[in-house]
Every structure is written in C-alpha cells, then in structure tokens.
Amino acid sequence: MTNGQEQTRTFEASLEALEKIVRQLEDGDLPLEKSLELFEQGIRLSRECQERLSQAERRIEILLRDNQGRAVTAAFKEPPGDPNNRASEE
Numbered sequence: 001m002t003n004g005q006e007q008t009r010t011f012e013a014s015l016e017a018l019e020k021i022v023r024q025l026e027d028g029d030l031p032l033e034k035s036l037e038l039f040e041q042g043i044r045l046s047r048e049c050q051e052r053l054s055q056a057e058r059r060i061e062i063l064l065r066d067n068q069g070r071a072v073t074a075a076f077k078e079p080p081g082d083p084n085n086r087a088s089e090e
Contacts (some may be wrong), residue, residue: 011052018045 008016015038025035064072 009048011049014045014049014052018042018049021045 002059021038024030025038025042030038066072
C-alpha cells in the first residue's frame with residue numbers, strides 16, 4: 001500500500017490491519033526480518049489510529065462548548081437495563 005493509500009484508509013480499516021499484524025506476530029512463526037517489518041507497520045498504524053482518536057476527541061470538545069466557548073461536560077450514564085452496563089453488576 002502506498003503512502004497516499006494509507007492516508008485515505010479509514011480508522012476501522014487501520015485498526016483491522018493492526019489487529020491482523022498483532023495476530024501474525026503472536027503466532028510467532030515468522031522470520032526475524034518479517035517480524036520486524038510487521039512490528040514497524042504496526043507502530044505506524046497504532047500512531048495513525050491514536051492521532052485519529054485525538055482528532056475526534058478535539059472535534060467533540062469543540063462541539064460541546066457553550067456559546068461562551070466553555071466546555072460543557074456531563075457524566076455519562078448508562079441507560080437502565082442495558083445488558084452491556086457493567087456498573088449494575090458491581
């Protein structure tokens with residue numbers, strides 16, 4: 001994949017590629033040079049994903065400002081009865 005193609009890859013595609021690299025490295029059946037190559041690709045993908053998450057966070061912070069530019073925050077509350085709500089299990 002060329003550098004231009006890497007820039008147009010979605011966050012989800014980057015994360016999927018990173019997960020694939022992790023699985024390959026965890027298998028441990030690769031020669032050292034191939035492992036190093038995959039590790040380098042993984043680091044690039046990890047940084048790319050982190051940067052996109054940071055950009056999304058900054059956009060959300062901007063959207064959540066009040067009319068005077070102050071950040072508006074509120075605690076996130078899980079809907080009652082949500083099967084994914086682990087707080088109710090505690």
